[in-house]
Amino acid sequence: MPKDVVLGVDLGTSAVKVSAVDRQGNIVAQETYSYPLLQSAPGYSEQNPQEWVSGTTVAIVRLILNDHLTAEQIKGISFSGQMHGLVTLDKANKVIRPAILWNDTRATKQVQEINNQLGDDFLQVTRNRAQAGFTLPSLLWLKENETENFAKIHKIVTPKDYLRYRMTGKLQMEISDAAGTVALDVATGTWSNLVQEAFGLSATMFPEIIQSIDNVGPISDTYAEFSGLSTKTQEIGGAADNAAGAVGAAILKPNMVMSSIGTSGVVLKYEDNADIDYHGKVTFFNHAIPHKYYSMGVTLSAGYSLSWFKKTFASDLSFDEMVALAQESTIGAHGLIFTPYIVGERGDGDIRGSFIGVDGTQTRSDFVRAVLEGIIYSFKDLFAIYENTGSNFETVVAIGGGAKSALWLQIQADIFNTRVVALKNEQGPGMGAAILAAVGLGWFESVQDAANTFTSFDKTYEPNPASVAKYDEYYQIYKRIYTQTAALSHDLLALRRK
Numbered sequence: 001m002p003k004d005v006v007l008g009v010d011l012g013t014s015a016v017k018v019s020a021v022d023r024q025g026n027i028v029a030q031e032t033y034s035y036p037l038l039q040s041a042p043g044y045s046e047q048n049p050q051e052w053v054s055g056t057t058v059a060i061v062r063l064i065l066n067d068h069l070t071a072e073q074i075k076g077i078s079f080s081g082q083m084h085g086l087v088t089l090d091k092a093n094k095v096i097r098p099a100i101l102w103n104d105t106r107a108t109k110q111v112q113e114i115n116n117q118l119g120d121d122f123l124q125v126t127r128n129r130a131q132a133g134f135t136l137p138s139l140l141w142l143k144e145n146e147t148e149n150f151a152k153i154h155k156i157v158t159p160k161d162y163l164r165y166r167m168t169g170k171l172q173m174e175i176s177d178a179a180g181t182v183a184l185d186v187a188t189g190t191w192s193n194l195v196q197e198a199f200g201l202s203a204t205m206f207p208e209i210i211q212s213i214d215n216v217g218p219i220s221d222t223y224a225e226f227s228g229l230s231t232k233t234q235e236i237g238g239a240a241d242n243a244a245g246a247v248g249a250a251i252l253k254p255n256m257v258m259s260s261i262g263t264s265g266v267v268l269k270y271e272d273n274a275d276i277d278y279h280g281k282v283t284f285f286n287h288a289i290p291h292k293y294y295s296m297g298v299t300l301s302a303g304y305s306l307s308w309f310k311k312t313f314a315s316d317l318s319f320d321e322m323v324a325l326a327q328e329s330t331i332g333a334h335g336l337i338f339t340p341y342i343v344g345e346r347g348d349g350d351i352r353g354s355f356i357g358v359d360g361t362q363t364r365s366d367f368v369r370a371v372l373e374g375i376i377y378s379f380k381d382l383f384a385i386y387e388n389t390g391s392n393f394e395t396v397v398a399i400g401g402g403a404k405s406a407l408w409l410q411i412q413a414d415i416f417n418t419r420v421v422a423l424k425n426e427q428g429p430g431m432g433a434a435i436l437a438a439v440g441l442g443w444f445e446s447v448q449d450a451a452n453t454f455t456s457f458d459k460t461y462e463p464n465p466a467s468v469a470k471y472d473e474y475y476q477i478y479k480r481i482y483t484q485t486a487a488l489s490h491d492l493l494a495l496r497r498k
């Protein structure tokens, strides 16, 4: 008899990846489907929600037809979703316009308006500062700029919650994604009256909130017929991709921290309760574990900086070959420092990256090394925020494409001056989604139990004291670059925009 599996659906920005995972946490099959970004104007980033539904369905159909899973063996499905996307639905729950995504920066004026109108009250309730790309500012942009579309809105929902709605017919918003709208009272886990009243938003616009491990029931007859799945397959809430990534990396204790090098970079800390106040310096959201939280800082271009460098200056090499070049250089890249602000940062959309200390004796190896080091210095800035609030980390769990390189893992250990571990069989947030499905089905008592079975750690990288001291000297210089280059970056961008 075929073994039971759950499906972890990782609904990303460039693709959906669906992993079938058995009760022991083994991945038995995996399918992906890519879809485009719609970028009709500078700063705009949209997607058609139907693409998410079609792409996920194609991946599921492939699991059944190509990988020979039977519909009956798929016991449950859960989700990890790209965060913050605004999906607008009319009275018939039909999509009104393309979704405005997390990396869309059009709503800077609305961010300012939120700050002016609610100031610190907003921070106290939502536990975050508004940023362009978060759901609420995008919604307010729509209110101001597309009044007809705004008038049609009956409900709003985030990307993976829309996908789950299409599979079940039940419209709900799961709590870790609800927090990413910045319209939630994070400590109480309820929609914020303050936000609704301040911006004239009807309370009915905001769907019922569910927990990540809630079993919301079976898929609908219509979706079963359409996809070939069984109507017995249960759907479980799921989580925002960073919360799901943290679950998949077993970040379940306060002294553990996750460093993720994907397209963007994330430093994420588990929080036992909502007491701590970072004054908006890092984001603070509800976790996938009921009544727990996580905080995180984001570098917008982490892995993207390395892939940009590869595409521009080393397209003849594979990632492995290019990263191996960095070994020919040394700590500090012979006096070269890179800052990875190549698409701006959330705190300053117009800051840009730089290479400081370019010297005629340097080689391509030094440039690769500088890029690897600069990205981790930007993470060190995020660690510093935590250290300043008294956090002390025993272990950093490294995930994402960047964790494939042993050299880069050692650079992390030396720059953070903390032990770094990678995961065996790293699958990113999709494994977190599978864990949530397994818990929602009752295969495990808790997220912690499931994570202990599904996740195992690989090699450990210990900091080398001599390297730690050298890196610290370079980091002291790195820290000064942001402020000293900000005005130059702004003036250069202004020239480009002329």
Ligand SMILES: Nc1ncnc2c1ncn2[C@@H]1O[C@H](COP(=O)(O)OP(=O)(O)O)[C@@H](O)[C@H]1O
Binding pocket: 012, 261, 262, 263, 264, 302, 303, 304, 305, 306, 307, 319, 320, 323, 399, 400, 401, 402, 403, 404, 405, 408, 428
């Ligand atoms: N062999 C490698 N060594 C080091 N870094 C790598 C390697 N392969 C890919 N990467 C980095 O990983 C990034 C992609 O990571 P991934 O977690 O797949 O991102 P995403 O899920 O955002 O697409 C790339 O941008 C690149 O910088």
Ligand SMILES: O=C(CO)[C@@H](O)[C@H](O)COP(=O)(O)O
Binding pocket: 011, 012, 013, 014, 081, 082, 083, 084, 102, 103, 241, 242, 262, 263, 264, 298
């Ligand atoms: O906006 C955030 C976090 O605040 C991003 O982490 C997105 O959630 C990333 O989505 P993918 O790059 O994983 O598609």
